[in-house]
Amino acid sequence: MQLTNRSKQVSNKEMTLMERAYLPAIATGLAITLKHFFAKKVTIQYPEVKRYLGPVFRGRHILKRDEDGRERCTACGLCAVACPAEAIQIVAAEREKGEEKLYREEKYAAVYEVNMLRCIFCGLCEEACPKQAVYLRHDEFIPVFADRDQVIWGKDLLVEDMNNRYTRETWTKEEAYELNAKRANGEVTNVVPRAIP
Ligand code: SF4
Ligand code: SF4
Numbered sequence: 001m002q003l004t005n006r007s008k009q010v011s012n013k014e015m016t017l018m019e020r021a022y023l024p025a026i027a028t029g030l031a032i033t034l035k036h037f038f039a040k041k042v043t044i045q046y047p048e049v050k051r052y053l054g055p056v057f058r059g060r061h062i063l064k065r066d067e068d069g070r071e072r073c074t075a076c077g078l079c080a081v082a083c084p085a086e087a088i089q090i091v092a093a094e095r096e097k098g099e100e101k102l103y104r105e106e107k108y109a110a111v112y113e114v115n116m117l118r119c120i121f122c123g124l125c126e127e128a129c130p131k132q133a134v135y136l137r138h139d140e141f142i143p144v145f146a147d148r149d150q151v152i153w154g155k156d157l158l159v160e161d162m163n164n165r166y167t168r169e170t171w172t173k174e175e176a177y178e179l180n181a182k183r184a185n186g187e188v189t190n191v192v193p194r195a196i197p
Helices: 017-021 021-038 079-080 124-128 173-184
Strands: 061-065 088-094 107-117 133-135
Touching: 017 021, 021 107, 061 107, 079 124, 124 133
Parallel strands: none
Antiparallel strands: 061 133, 088 107
């Protein structure tokens, strides 16, 4: 019974002189090598060169500030509830008089920690946040851990630096898909990234 049609008839035909010298086979092999030598490379010199990951790539977390530098997070805990990996720990505190420039709302996160070993970078925390306070950066990975102490990321690593604000071309998934579609059609070539207002 024949199961596939991949079987080949073997020929016992005597090889010619050229075939016995393997010259055509060697020439064919060299031609293939030369073709690939001059072809455009599909690999890059990572980590020196990094590819653009796309507007909806989910990398390291960031806790956003508003345009006045105040922390947007109000410690409502919705991100922690939404997190399927139970990776987020929050301790809420009440804003004191005189702290209006630090925290936007009357309640803020005194402690906000993400366990990066538990996190699966699903982005559900970002989607759950009603204050547009937590985002997963589209342009940065979590660095490789050398020690277990480096696994819990607190506010010192998460809160946005106002001197180096995180900017994006788009801030919602819908915007990102629309922009990608426009790019594909050649309607948009250059978009200036902006900080979230
Ligand atoms: S990205 Fe997903 S797993 Fe990671 S902290 Fe947010 S909700 Fe949790
Ligand atoms: S990051 Fe957003 S969802 Fe999470 S506690 Fe702060 S305001 Fe609430």
